[in-house]
Amino acid sequence: MNLTTKDYEEMNKKASPNTKSYMTIPCAFIIGGIICTIGQALVNLYMYCGMQQEQASTVASVSLVFLSALLTGLKIYDNIAKVGGAGTLVPITGFANAVVAPALEFKSEGLILGLGAKMFIIAGPVIVYGVTASAIYGVILCLFNLV
């Protein structure tokens, strides 16, 4: 074969279909929007029941995490995500799914080396860099406040 890797890369690009963004982006918008609307509805519900705004928001987040974990366990969440894409990934429900899915998957290797060790295999980096970023942000904020 008289072909450079660069030529082949071009051929491959032409042969490979792209993601149908005109479908996936609206789907993500709608499903992500629905999840956020459910979140807002929960906040309103909890406030109606007498909670303060801040407390209601926290409890609503906890509720969404629970619902996502439950739907993951019932093998429903991944089917929603197949359509929703980033719409199910970005809200807090995506994070819950990313923890529960490996926990379920790797329990066959035992509670410690399986479930315990691999539970954060997807969410771990998000936590590591999320915490690091917030610490850096905190330092910057602190410096600005000093000035």
Added chain:
Amino acid sequence: MSLKISQSTVILPSCPGIIAYASVGGKKEGEGPLARYFDLLNDDTSFGEKSWEKAESQLQKDCSSKVLEKAGLSPGDIDIMFAGDLLNQCIGSAYGSREMDIPFIGLYGACSTMAESLALASVFVDNAVANRALALTSSHFCSAERQFRFPLEYGGQRTPTAQWTATASGSVIVGQSDKAPFVRAVCFGKIKDMGVKDVNNMGAAMAPAACDTIMAYLTDTNTTPDDYDMIYTGDLGEVGSSLLIELLQRENIDISKKHNDCGLMLYDREQQDVHAGGSGCGCSASVLCSYILRRIEDGTMKNVLFLATGAMMSPTSLQQGESIPGIAHLVHISNTKG
């Protein structure tokens, strides 16, 4: 005795026969267009086991038992077995063959394992190193996903070029026989790497290897695609298949009318949400051992090139930024000996 005619191609003058073949599939394969050709279909993806790895071993066990049953043989009649799968350290095959009591050679050829094992079994029989040899491979969607990609319940999206690992197994028993199908020649492929790094586009990574092996075989045997009824690759999927045809066209070889891909045959791609097609050792193995061999046996096809392709990467190599090396082994299967 086998006749080596080039670096890669070995002619098998005795034309070892495929005494029996068997295929086992899972639920999704049972919903596909080839369902009626399978020997066994199991709706239970876990195959009654507690882990996906055990399920895959059970799948292999079902397949090897079925092929022995079809041949009317017992494990003691088999001199050697070649088996492989996609799992680390080939545990699907090792555990699946624990009770077989047959001399065992474990193979790793990624999705090319069916052609690799069949080629080796045929060479062994042709040289009378074995009277009967068993070639066996499998893949399981769930065990492959958790090893190579994400947990099953993780809510991720697959790209349009991604392929679906088949939950299937195929096995053949090779031995001297007067009954078709016969293995006329084999061509062992070379590793080819054209720098593809996208694990969700393995067809593109494997197409250059398939092109290289087809060219080598046609040149060595002085034949053209017109000399064959069909050239079956497995499992390039949609992207890899179109790249293979294009690559060969650049070399003035036109296989477009003679080519099909096992990854495109096993599933209904529109209805079954498999994106670019099927993949996994079990995909080409089960298509070979269900549809292709049956069509050769009944004479619908006389000469077929079966070419299983493999993407020889691991999650570790990909994370280290390596590209995906491809491989393709070819087996020339015929309805006649001469």
